[in-house]
Amino acid sequence: MTAVTPFPADGRPLLEVRQLSQQYFLRRQKLFAPRPILKVLQDIDFAVRPGEAVGLVGESGSGKTTLTRMLTGVEKPHEGHVVFDGVDVWSGGEAHRRLFRRSVQVVLQNPRSSLDPRMRVGTSLLEPLRSLKIEGDHAARVLEVLDQVGLQKSALERFPHEFSGGQLQRIAIARALMPNPRVLIADEPVSALDVSIQAQVLNLLKDLVRDLGLGLVFIAHDLSVVAYTTSKVYVMSSGKIVEVGKPLDLFRNPSAEATQNLVGAVLSVESGLAGNALA
Amino acid sequence: MTGSAPAIEVKDLSVGNGVVTAVRGVSFTIPQGGRMGLVGESGSGKSMTALALMGLLPMGWSTHGSVLHDGVDLVKQSDRAFSSRRGRTISMVFQDPLSSLNPVRRVGEQISWVIRRHTGADKKAAEQQTIELMTQMKLPRPEQLVRAYPHEISGGQRQRIMIAMALACYPQLIIADEPTTALDVTVQKQVLRLLNGAVNERGSALLMITHDLPIIAAMCDTVAVMYAGRIVEMGPVQEVFRNPRHHYTRGLLDSQPTMDNIALDGSARLVSIPGMVPPLHNLPTGCAFNPRCPAATDKCRTVMPELAGEGLQAACWHPVDSASEVAAQ
Ligand SMILES: Nc1ncnc2c1ncn2[C@@H]1O[C@H](COP(=O)(O)OP(=O)(O)OP(=O)(O)O)[C@@H](O)[C@H]1O
Ligand SMILES: Nc1ncnc2c1ncn2[C@@H]1O[C@H](COP(=O)(O)OP(=O)(O)O)[C@@H](O)[C@H]1O
Ligand code: SF4
Ligand SMILES: [Mg+2]
Ligand SMILES: [Mg+2]
Numbered sequence: 001m002t003a004v005t006p007f008p009a010d011g012r013p014l015l016e017v018r019q020l021s022q023q024y025f026l027r028r029q030k031l032f033a034p035r036p037i038l039k040v041l042q043d044i045d046f047a048v049r050p051g052e053a054v055g056l057v058g059e060s061g062s063g064k065t066t067l068t069r070m071l072t073g074v075e076k077p078h079e080g081h082v083v084f085d086g087v088d089v090w091s092g093g094e095a096h097r098r099l100f101r102r103s104v105q106v107v108l109q110n111p112r113s114s115l116d117p118r119m120r121v122g123t124s125l126l127e128p129l130r131s132l133k134i135e136g137d138h139a140a141r142v143l144e145v146l147d148q149v150g151l152q153k154s155a156l157e158r159f160p161h162e163f164s165g166g167q168l169q170r171i172a173i174a175r176a177l178m179p180n181p182r183v184l185i186a187d188e189p190v191s192a193l194d195v196s197i198q199a200q201v202l203n204l205l206k207d208l209v210r211d212l213g214l215g216l217v218f219i220a221h222d223l224s225v226v227a228y229t230t231s232k233v234y235v236m237s238s239g240k241i242v243e244v245g246k247p248l249d250l251f252r253n254p255s256a257e258a259t260q261n262l263v264g265a266v267l268s269v270e271s272g273l274a275g276n277a278l279a
Numbered sequence: 280m281t282g283s284a285p286a287i288e289v290k291d292l293s294v295g296n297g298v299v300t301a302v303r304g305v306s307f308t309i310p311q312g313g314r315m316g317l318v319g320e321s322g323s324g325k326s327m328t329a330l331a332l333m334g335l336l337p338m339g340w341s342t343h344g345s346v347l348h349d350g351v352d353l354v355k356q357s358d359r360a361f362s363s364r365r366g367r368t369i370s371m372v373f374q375d376p377l378s379s380l381n382p383v384r385r386v387g388e389q390i391s392w393v394i395r396r397h398t399g400a401d402k403k404a405a406e407q408q409t410i411e412l413m414t415q416m417k418l419p420r421p422e423q424l425v426r427a428y429p430h431e432i433s434g435g436q437r438q439r440i441m442i443a444m445a446l447a448c449y450p451q452l453i454i455a456d457e458p459t460t461a462l463d464v465t466v467q468k469q470v471l472r473l474l475n476g477a478v479n480e481r482g483s484a485l486l487m488i489t490h491d492l493p494i495i496a497a498m499c500d501t502v503a504v505m506y507a508g509r510i511v512e513m514g515p516v517q518e519v520f521r522n523p524r525h526h527y528t529r530g531l532l533d534s535q536p537t538m539d540n541i542a543l544d545g546s547a548r549l550v551s552i553p554g555m556v557p558p559l560h561n562l563p564t565g566c567a568f569n570p571r572c573p574a575a576t577d578k579c580r581t582v583m584p585e586l587a588g589e590g591l592q593a594a595c596w597h598p599v600d601s602a603s604e605v606a607a608q
Contacts, residue, residue, distance in 0.1 A: 060463035164555035165321070194320035194490055199534040199551030221464045224536040228549060251538060265465045268537055269520055272496020278472045 012086065014215045015104060015183045016047035017070055020080030040066050041239045044080070048183060048215040053206070055226040055247060056219045057262060058236030064219050067236070068185050071217060072104050073097070085182075102132045105176035109188040111168035115160045121171055122156030128178045141178060148212070149174045149204060166197030170204060177208075183215040184208070190225060202229050223251050223266055235259045284350070285310050286452045286484030287332065287369075292344035292354075294327045294336065299559040301327040303508040304344070309452065309501075314478075314485040316495030316516065318531075319505030322556055325488045328505075329456050332486075333371050334361035349451060367397040370445040372474075374457040376437035380429040386440045387413075387425025390447060397448045412443040416473055435466035442474055449481045456488045471498065492535055496520055504528050507557060507567035514591030524593035526572045527552070566596070574599075 022041040029036070041063050048054045056064050069075040070082055073089055082089040084100040105128070108114045115124055125142050128134075146153060149170045160168055169189060176184060186205065190198040206229060209216050220226050226233060227247035235243040235250070237258030243250060254260045271277040285308045294302035302324040309315045317325050331342045334356060346353040349368045353361070365371075373379045381389055390412060391405040400408065406425075413421035416439040429437055438458060445453055455474065459467040475498060478485050487498050495502050496516060503513040504525065512525040523529045530552040554571040557563055565582055569575040574597045586592040 059465050167555065194556075195492070196320055196531055196534050196552040197555065199536075199549035200553075202536075202549060203551065222536075224538055227538060228536040248538065261465055265468045266538075267468065267471075267491075267493035267497055269493050269496045269532070269535065270537070270539075272493050272498075273517055273520060277493070277497035278468065278475055 011049050011051075013047035013083070014050050014085060015071060015217075016083045017044055017067070017077070018081045018083065020044040020046075020067075020070060020077045020082065022066060022070065022075070023078050039239055041070070041077075044239075044241055046071075046234060046241065048217055050182065050215055051209060051213040052232065053209045053216040053218055053230040055230035055233035056217060056236065057221070057223065057226055057233060058258065059261070062236040062258075063239040064236055065187055066239075068106065068187055068217065068219070071183075071185060072106055073101055098132075102134065102179040103181050104183045104185065105179060105181040107169070107172050107176050107184060107186040107189050110192045111165065111172040112160065112192075114172055115168060115175075117160050119159075120156065121158055121160070121163075124160075124171070125156070125175050125178055128175060132179055134179055141180075145174045145177045148177060148208065164197065165193045166200045169193060169201045173201075173204065173208075181214070183217065185217040185219075187219045188221070189218075191221065198225070205229060223247075223262060224268075227251060235262070283311065284347075286313065286348070287486070288345075288347040289328075289332070290345045290347070292328065292331060292342065292346060294324070294331045294340060294342050296340045301340075301508055301559060302331065305503075305505075305508075305510050306344075307503055307510065307513065309484045309486060311451065312482045312484055313501065314487065314499040316499035316502040317486060317488045317505060318490060318492060318495055318502060320490055320556055322559075323505040324508040325490075325505055326456055329371065329454050329486070329488055332454060333365060333369065334358065335365075335371075366393050366444070366450070367448050368450055369452045369454070370448075370450045372438070372441050372445045372453065372455040372458045374460050376434070376441045376461075377429060379441065380437060382429055385426050385428060386432070386437075387427075390425075390440065390444050393444050393447050408447070409443075412447060413440075415477065416440075416443045417469075418443075433466075435462050435470060438462060438470050439473060442470070442477065446477050446481060446483070450483055452484045452486065453478060454486045454488070457490075458487075459494070460489070460491070474498075492520070492531065504531070507562060508559065509567065509594065510586065511568065511595070512591070512593045513586065514588075518591045522591075522599075524588070524591060524598035525568075525595045526574055526599060527568045528593075529599045530571075566594070 020041060021043060023037050023039045025035040026038055058064055070077050076090055087096050089097055089100050126138055129138055151170055190201050193201060205216060208214050218229050230247055233247045233250055234241050235256060235258055243256040243259050250259060251263055254263045267277050288308045290306050292302060292305045293300055305328060319325055330336050332346055342354050344354060387409050390409040394400055394405040394408050409425060410421045413424060418424055418436060418439055459470050462470060489495060499516050502516045502519050503510045506527050512519060512523060512528045519528060523532060533550040534552060536549055552571050557567060563570055566579045566584055569579040578596050584594040584596050586594045
């Protein structure tokens with residue numbers, strides 16, 4: 001069986017960062033002392049191509065979410081470049097920056113807190129188009145997106161509390177798709193969901209990458225979930241990329257210490273039944 | 280003491296608030312030193328079961344059935360009797376240690392207080408025991424750490440403090456409700472290992488509540504699977520996880536991605552259970568899982584199955600075929 005991908009994964013990067021660093025100033029320890037600097041990201045090179053799902057893993061605090069803030073342009077890096085479609089986002093013009101902003105959309109961990117509980121789903125879906133001032137046939141777009149995520153039209157009239165976690169995450173994905181993005185960034189999109197519905201969301205993300213040629217940046221702490229969803233993984237530790245590779249190669253033969261720690265922490269039903277999971 | 284009576288024996292437990300019933304006729308027994316896992320998706324009633332056993336239900340909720348522990352029926356206990364028992368014969372580790380520790384008391388004081396209250400140890404002896412417990416929990420520099428406030432230490436350290444408190448008085452039963460769900464994966468295994476060792480050492484029984492199947496496989500010898508407030512399958516972990524009979528358990532196991540079921544070319548598809556957990560106020564008739572079950576028949580849609588079987592028990596009219604079934608015949 002040969003897989004035909006309309007969007008070759010070895011094509012030109014759609015979104016990348018080059019030699020990117022970010023630092024924050026912390027609180028002064030004493031009144032006239034200089035403010036200590038925390039280097040959160042250091043010399044990061046990272047790229048995602050059309051039709052490619054890229055994983056980002058690392059222990060808590062390693063800088064994954066901070067990197068996504070650079071990739072979406074909500075923060076400007078201290079050093080280095082964020083490049084969308086071949087053009088530097090921060091030295092390019094305002095028009096390119098606007099195109100970049102609508103082309104990179106985010107899905108967060110908890111759909112219950114990311115969707116307004118008082119808004120009907122239909123209204124929530126239109127919200128990104130309004131805030132990005134995008135013109136066009138919005139009603140038609142809503143129907144198209146509902147179809148892509150496998151939701152019924154009747155969902156539009158309902159409120160978030162009427163849906164399960166998995167359905168709500170579909171709605172959050174639908175909302176992210178509304179501006180017709182080319183890159184989707186999903187930060188722990190299934191960790192608030194139960195195992196039985198987690199698969200629904202993972203399968204949907206995989207389909208979107210394949211069918212729409214989206215670039216996907218996928219963050220999760222469950223390495224099996226990352227291996228299932230992505231074809232390339234970056235491992236972060238203390239603000240640096242310490243290892244890059246194909247997920248199964250990397251997780252079966254980790255070379256960086258950070259990757260070894262992550263792999264060593266994995267529990268599986270099999271190892272549990274064999275009685276050596278906590279050895 | 281009650282000799283070889285079980286650590287806990289729950290019979291036909293129901294928990295409701297007059298409008299909905301979150302736990303509907305649950306029965307299970309954990310022998311002294313036994314370890315049972317309680318698994319199920321969120322909303323299935325796991326925490327309500329735990330809170331009922333601890334006498335900590337929210338206002339307006341009440342319990343029916345019986346819960347035999349330490350020679351008494353906990354369902355009939357007064358609040359006062361319950362509070363003198365919590366931390367002594369039965370104790371609980373919660374998911375979020377930050378909200379269950381007192382924010383304005385030093386962590387060392389909080390552990391010592393539990394020891395003094397239940398054992399009558401004097402201040403000095405209790406402090407000494409606190410340091411020993413913290414050392415056993417592999418907390419760094421315990422002599423200094425006793426003076427820290429909960430917000431000054433990491434999530435993994437806070438959870439280890441909670442475990443130390445729960446274990447301080449050698450309870451017969453420890454209930455751990457999602458004890459590592461809020462922790463970083465790299466810390467999770469360490470905390471589980473410490474809990475495992477400490478429970479072993481004391482010979483306490485453990486009720487481990489989680490939606491994470493690998494944790495149950497690692498920590499427990501029996502497991503009960505909950506769905507919509509009922510136990511739908513129960514038995515030895517080895518049997519339930521290798522040859523589940525209930526279709527919900529089968530679905531849970533199949534939707535678990537593992538490094539081994541992922542195809543190298545990325546073509547693999549995870550099995551997912553279609554649909555969603557039914558809301559409590561609108562449960563389907565018959566088997567509550569029937570709208571999502573691939574094997575449902577008219578009987579499933581009308582008559583509720585009860586747990587049946589020896590060893591492994593399942594509440595299912597058309598159990599999953601399994602290798603063990605063939606072998607047994
Ligand atoms: N605005 C900020 N000011 C100061 N420090 C910050 C700020 N944002 C993040 N940090 C620090 O940067 C580091 C990286 O944080 P980040 O949220 O990116 O981690 P993460 O990898 O996403 O972790 P997790 O897995 O827990 O979500 C942490 O040490 C964090 O405390
Ligand atoms: N304080 C509460 N008030 C009303 N309903 C509640 C409360 N706590 C839990 N419930 C309901 O009881 C059911 C079981 O909840 P819970 O035991 O917390 O589930 P689990 O721990 O398995 O996720 C759910 O339907 C939940 O919505
Ligand atoms: S009783 Fe029927 S619906 Fe319920 S799990 Fe068994 S086969 Fe499925
Ligand atoms: Mg993060
Ligand atoms: Mg719970």
